[in-house]
Amino acid sequence: MIVIDEEKIFQEIEKRKPASVALNGPDGIIPKIQETASRIMEKFGIPAYVMADSCFGTCDLNSNGAKVLGAEILFHIGHTINSMSFGDNIVLIDAFDNMSFEKIARKCAKEIKERTVSLVTDSQHLHEVDKVREILEEGGMTVKIGKGKGQLNDGQVFGCEFYPVAETKNVVEANVFLGQSNFHAAGIALSTNLPTYVLDPYFNEIREVTEFARKLQKSAILTVYKAAEAETFGIIVGLKEGQFSKVTAIKFKKELEKMGKKVQLFAITDITDERLRNLKGIDAFIQVACPRISTDNHFHKPVLSTPQANALLKILRKEGMEEFLQISHWL
Secondary structure (H helix, E strand, C coil): EEEEEEHHHHHHHHHHHCCCEEEEEEEEHHHHHHHHHHHHHHHHHCCCEEEECCCCCCCCCCHHHHHHHHHCEEEECCCCCCCCCCCCCEEECCEEECCCHHHHHHHHHHCCCCEEEEEEEHHHHHHHHHHHHHHHHHHCCCEECCCCCCCCCCCCCCEECCCCHHHHCCCCEEEEEECCCCHHHHHHHHHHHCEEEEEEEECCEEEEEEHHHHHHHHHHHHHHHHHHCEEEEEEECCCCCCHHHHHHHHHHHHHHHHHCCEEEEECCCCCCHHHHHCCCCEEEEEEECCCCHHCCCCCCCCCCCHHHHHHHHHHHHHCCCCCCCCCCCCC
């Protein structure tokens, strides 16, 4: 069960005495956020708005929405990071899953054939890493926990940042991810090219996502080669505050124009196939907002992420593009 650090929220409200607040977080914990918002309104008598748009990380805070609402504090819940640089009006709140990993960890120690592993997780399960490490080591496994970097804590990954597993990939046989998220685990597998397992305590299940990741990789490579045939490119800048990579977009524009390609620039908040179907005369797209938009979604035309776009430039220069996803940060 997800447990939100409501004590910190209440302390901030008591200290700052805002006239209204807003709360958001990933889709999976929105019902819990609703409960917290109700308790805020009951306790303090102020409006507490649940911002229910999809939210994929600290790159996707929707602080502009909070400003439009007039909320004096935006509580962003469930994406723990190792630094705080979002301004006084945004407060990051931890949300931990209190489900025990003991049973599935003991199962893992018996069933996974690779004996040296990198142990990694997402924000909600960071507090379980040391306990699981002890259980795996008691079961005869050698466990490595890679160092975090930037916003990441030790042993933590985002959907596009994989520094801990990048540090350990040359000294382990496999990755073990604590949680339910095939989304995170597939990125780990792609970035390390190692067998990767999900330890799901809710179903007491060990899932290997390696083959799923290979399918994503093959699709990503095919998309790059399809884009290499394009003459007109649309380059998309994301309008979410943490996805606003305008400099990178202009760099790709200049590089493609040097190669004789035509380029149009677009800015979109939510990059979907439906939105792109409205844009005419474009053979292929490059989006510099979020790399997982390109690898995890279906589009009717090639839509490249930043790593894919870098691979495209290498192809157009007649260079090799091997291992373009085996990097620690996909931006």
